[in-house]
Amino acid sequence: MLKVNEYFSGNVKSIGFNTGVQPATVGVMLQGEYEFSTGAKETMVVISGELSVQFAGEETWQSFTDGQTFEVEGNSKFKVKAVRDTAYLCKFWQ
16 A cells, blocks of 8 residues: 655655565655654665765765665654755665
8 A cells, every 4th residue: 555645845755655575665855954753774765866964963964866875773863955856765674
């Protein structure tokens, strides 16, 4: 079953689904800055575009572009700057 998610006044939209192994979402972020929190560990893949990420407890930002992957620890918050409109895939580990 698909689940449609919308955040930040519609600037971030995703569709949730189950990969058969784990839950995941695929979505788009419009250019802007956002803060997310997560319960489970996440693996994010930038499909198209560019994200700068500030992980919990860090002061620096790291940049990720087309095809690059990063992980976010569970039970944490992280900030994301979509440098331009960006498509992503997010896998949630249980």
